[in-house]
Amino acid sequence: MGRIIAVANQKGGVGKTTTAINLAACLAAAEKKTLLLDIDPQANATSGLGLEKSKIDKSMYDVLIKDVPLREIIVNTPCLEIERYLDIAPADIHLTGAEIELTTFNKREWRLSASIESIKDKYKYIIIDSPPSLGLLTVNVLTAADSVIIPIQSEYYALEGLSQLMSTIDLVRERLNSKIVIEGALLTMFDARTNLSREVEAEIRKFFKKKFFNSIIPRNIRLSEAPSYGQPIIFYDLSSKGAKSYLKLAKEVIKNG
Amino acid sequence: MGRIIAVANQKGGVGKTTTAINLAACLAAAEKKTLLLDIDPQANATSGLGLEKSKIDKSMYDVLIKDVPLREIIVNTPCLEIERYLDIAPADIHLTGAEIELTTFNKREWRLSASIESIKDKYKYIIIDSPPSLGLLTVNVLTAADSVIIPIQSEYYALEGLSQLMSTIDLVRERLNSKIVIEGALLTMFDARTNLSREVEAEIRKFFKKKFFNSIIPRNIRLSEAPSYGQPIIFYDLSSKGAKSYLKLAKEVIKNG
Ligand SMILES: Nc1ncnc2c1ncn2[C@@H]1O[C@H](COP(=O)(O)OP(=O)(O)OP(=O)(O)O)[C@@H](O)[C@H]1O
Numbered sequence: 001m002g003r004i005i006a007v008a009n010q011k012g013g014v015g016k017t018t019t020a021i022n023l024a025a026c027l028a029a030a031e032k033k034t035l036l037l038d039i040d041p042q043a044n045a046t047s048g049l050g051l052e053k054s055k056i057d058k059s060m061y062d063v064l065i066k067d068v069p070l071r072e073i074i075v076n077t078p079c080l081e082i083e084r085y086l087d088i089a090p091a092d093i094h095l096t097g098a099e100i101e102l103t104t105f106n107k108r109e110w111r112l113s114a115s116i117e118s119i120k121d122k123y124k125y126i127i128i129d130s131p132p133s134l135g136l137l138t139v140n141v142l143t144a145a146d147s148v149i150i151p152i153q154s155e156y157y158a159l160e161g162l163s164q165l166m167s168t169i170d171l172v173r174e175r176l177n178s179k180i181v182i183e184g185a186l187l188t189m190f191d192a193r194t195n196l197s198r199e200v201e202a203e204i205r206k207f208f209k210k211k212f213f214n215s216i217i218p219r220n221i222r223l224s225e226a227p228s229y230g231q232p233i234i235f236y237d238l239s240s241k242g243a244k245s246y247l248k249l250a251k252e253v254i255k256n257g
Numbered sequence: 258m259g260r261i262i263a264v265a266n267q268k269g270g271v272g273k274t275t276t277a278i279n280l281a282a283c284l285a286a287a288e289k290k291t292l293l294l295d296i297d298p299q300a301n302a303t304s305g306l307g308l309e310k311s312k313i314d315k316s317m318y319d320v321l322i323k324d325v326p327l328r329e330i331i332v333n334t335p336c337l338e339i340e341r342y343l344d345i346a347p348a349d350i351h352l353t354g355a356e357i358e359l360t361t362f363n364k365r366e367w368r369l370s371a372s373i374e375s376i377k378d379k380y381k382y383i384i385i386d387s388p389p390s391l392g393l394l395t396v397n398v399l400t401a402a403d404s405v406i407i408p409i410q411s412e413y414y415a416l417e418g419l420s421q422l423m424s425t426i427d428l429v430r431e432r433l434n435s436k437i438v439i440e441g442a443l444l445t446m447f448d449a450r451t452n453l454s455r456e457v458e459a460e461i462r463k464f465f466k467k468k469f470f471n472s473i474i475p476r477n478i479r480l481s482e483a484p485s486y487g488q489p490i491i492f493y494d495l496s497s498k499g500a501k502s503y504l505k506l507a508k509e510v511i512k513n514g
Pocket residue numbers: 011012013014015016017018019040044130131132188189190217218219220221223224225227242267268269270389412413414415
């Protein structure tokens with residue numbers, strides 16, 4: 001059952017949360033039972049799907065640090081259209097301290113992987129949104145994951161951090177999780193009119209070779225408006241370029257198995 | 258002498274590095290002796306100013322963890338136009354492990370502040386670029402700083418993290434650094450044509466009241482092209498909107514003292 005897909009890149013603001021939310025929503029719309037797991041202390045995936053921070057009782061902090069079983073924190077999505085197929089394991093502000101607290105635990109890289117074991121078979125896909133760093137929270141995500149989607153903004157700095165990310169993934173594969181593979185690199189905020197986007201695309205294709213999604217996410221203002229309504233793009237504006245590109249991405253992920 | 262200004266916001270991709278590099282370059286162009294200090298493991302400020310990662314012998318990692326004096330790692334900027342006024346304390350990839358290593362040190366929040374003491378009087382301004390997190394590296398930056406510039410992308414998620422950032426700054430002021438003040442909130446990647454940008458602007462002005470820079474940084478492709486040439490915007494394209502807005506910001510910072 002459940003395929004665990006991490007969405008990770010330590011570079012900030014590259015579209016990790018936007019990808020995690022919209023991929024999870026498109027998979028649910030395709031009637032695949034999906035869990036969106038938010039490990040980022042900013043809890044953007046949690047609020048971007050319309051969950052109110054004040055209504056969240058327990059979060060991923062309680063799972064990672066207080067040994068609360070994952071199924072006790074899982075809530076159903078507020079999006080009625082896909083409520084039968086999409087659940088969320090919310091994050092909250094306490095996760096900010098989790099990285100330092102985790103350093104004192106035994107088997108600290110395995111906390112997330114161990115917590116997912118008990119619910120893994122309830123879902124076809126488990127999508128995990130990570131914070132912009134390569135600290136213990138992201139290492140936990142990579143240790144739990146079957147594969148990784150790497151969103152890459154079509155900008156210069158986005159190229160800089162790739163070798164650091166790849167060597168971290170290699171290290172996790174050698175020492176913590178031998179099964180992890182690259183699901184694919186995903187170009188985000190792509191603007192075909194600029195040389196910069198096209199230059200970055202050429203570099204990324206060379207770097208990732210076959211591990212490159214055909215779907216490219218264009219820069220699209222509707223994608224950045226949707227979270228303020230707590231909705232995935234397919235329910236905020238199905239006719240937008242953003243919605244079409246994430247539906248295409250979900251099709252590719254489903255085709256991969 | 259030296260005013261220490263942190264550029265901080267845990268939200269990723271909001272323009273921290275772009276602001277740190279271009280503000281430092283504009284201050285140097287105004288013949289104010291400036292040090293740009295890069296504490297981000299991604300080392301984007303270091304490469305964005307044209308320093309080659311392979312040529313960097315020692316970095317901020319060695320200062321924070323190995324007690325190397327800060328003056329030993331400081332290099333002069335490769336930008337000939339401002340080489341008499343701009344120095345850089347580079348970051349490198351080893352900083353990724355620094356957060357975990359710092360947890361074991363005594364007075365771990367003070368490591369940066371203590372290291373700056375010895376060189377503080379050599380500069381009029383010390384600008385510090387921080388990583389996208391509220392972990393020990395950013396706490397070190399806030400503990401060392403006299404004031405904080407908060408770049409805010411004109412987007413929904415950028416609003417979400419502000420109360421978390423403000424409570425961290427308040428906590429640092431209470432327990433670690435009573436002198437720290439907000440230098441100002443700086444709107445970045447602003448696109449006056451979109452409702453989203455204008456809505457976020459209204460919210461930010463309400464939130465920050467007087468602590469709000471008049472300068473607003475527009476979305477400007479030249480700003481994202483400049484780092485691939487290792488140049489600040491005022492030398493890459495002085496006629497661009499990006500250059501004009503950062504020159505205006507530098508004037509405001511100089512006016513503040
Ligand atoms: N394709 C797109 N077109 C336009 N705006 C986008 C697109 N993708 C994301 N955005 C916006 O860009 C900003 C950054 O995206 P997002 O927050 O998803 O990145 P992230 O990698 O999760 O950031 P962080 O590193 O802080 O976790 C957000 O305000 C989001 O709404």
